[in-house]
Amino acid sequence: MNFCVLMASPRLKGNTVELLKPFISELEDNKANVTYIPLSEKMILPCKGCYACQNVSDKYGCIQQDDVLDIMDSIIACDCIVLATPIYSWYCTAPMKALLDRHYGLNKFYGSAKGSLWAGKKVAIIATHGYDAEYGAGPFENGIKRLCVHSKLNYIGMFSVRDEDNLASFQTETAINGARIFARRLLSCEF
Numbered sequence: 001m002n003f004c005v006l007m008a009s010p011r012l013k014g015n016t017v018e019l020l021k022p023f024i025s026e027l028e029d030n031k032a033n034v035t036y037i038p039l040s041e042k043m044i045l046p047c048k049g050c051y052a053c054q055n056v057s058d059k060y061g062c063i064q065q066d067d068v069l070d071i072m073d074s075i076i077a078c079d080c081i082v083l084a085t086p087i088y089s090w091y092c093t094a095p096m097k098a099l100l101d102r103h104y105g106l107n108k109f110y111g112s113a114k115g116s117l118w119a120g121k122k123v124a125i126i127a128t129h130g131y132d133a134e135y136g137a138g139p140f141e142n143g144i145k146r147l148c149v150h151s152k153l154n155y156i157g158m159f160s161v162r163d164e165d166n167l168a169s170f171q172t173e174t175a176i177n178g179a180r181i182f183a184r185r186l187l188s189c190e191f
């Protein structure tokens with residue numbers, strides 16, 4: 001089983017990474033393959049809205065030459081995409097939002113090319129946030145649910161923990177066990 005973990009915090013040793021530690025360790029203990037991509041280290045240009053990708057069949061087809069091409073290869077190769085992000089202004093951080101906008105080349109809906117390069121994949125969210133889960137992470141989860149319906153992806157669910165005391169909030173037994181249980185839930189979904 002192949003997981004692609006897209007990590008969107010600019011803090012490479014921050015809360016989101018802390019929460020990912022038990023999650024990824026549980027996946028790897030169960031022999032899953034995990035590709036971990038820290039998005040803030042990558043060059044992710046904004047979508048130009050040119051629709052060129054919509055006339056390219058069987059491959060991503062974006063005209064922009066940046067790190068998104070390799071990231072899309074990892075997404076296409078995986079069974080489950082994990083969107084791991086702190087909530088910034090009620091959504092994911094900017095690099096993940098830029099990457100999500102660049103999904104167009106995976107959905108050939110609007111030009112001469114047809115089909116999808118990612119339909120049927122599983123999608124899960126791991127989020128950290130200052131407000132309570134529903135108020136803080138609800139808008140992002142709703143957006144991703146809609147993207148999944150639109151793109152025929154299989155949304156599995158979200159595990160999130162509130163930042164009440166910086167790193168310590170993500171080192172509690174509840175946070176660690178919750179992350180491990182969520183990993184096992186993803187592993188138990190049939191691929």
Ligand SMILES: Cc1cc2nc3c(=O)[nH]c(=O)nc-3n(C[C@H](O)[C@H](O)[C@H](O)COP(=O)(O)O)c2cc1C
Nearest residue numbers: 009014015016086087088089090128129130131136
């Ligand atoms: C610029 C900025 C914007 C934020 N916006 C929100 C927000 O809209 N809602 C929320 O619940 N928390 C918000 N937070 C709190 C972060 O989501 C929270 O501290 C998170 O755990 C940080 O994770 P990190 O250490 O992995 O970057 C914000 C924090 C920052 C720095």
